[in-house]
Amino acid sequence: MLKANRTEKEVKNLPTRIASKKSSSANKLPSIKCSSCGAEIVLVQNVKLVSEAVEAHVESHRSKIKNPIRSEAEAERIRDDLITQVFKTAGEHKFARNSKRAC
Secondary structure (H helix, E strand, C coil): CCCCCCCHHHHHHHHHHHHCCCCHHHHHCCEEECCCCCCEEECCCCHHHHHHHHHHHHHHHHCCCCCHHHHHHHHHHHHHHHHHHHHHHHHHHHHHHHHHHHC
16 A cells, blocks of 8 residues: 555656656666556665555556446456566575675
């Protein structure tokens, strides 16, 4: 669930806000991509923030579908896909960092 002290506007803009950081380190951060719309979420080292960004993105898809059964099925599909990408990318990124240390 989303953090209670975030405003509705902050939650809606969360994925964009994470992906739009223009520092040199932001370009090096791994990211995941929504298979449905192509939106990109940058993976930062704050798990709670990434989780909120994924849920906000899922909610943006859910709100576009009027049928509650189809809406929930689509939300679950997108959430599962994004979470799978988070774990896969985080594992690859950690492995790459550890490989560099070994050299």
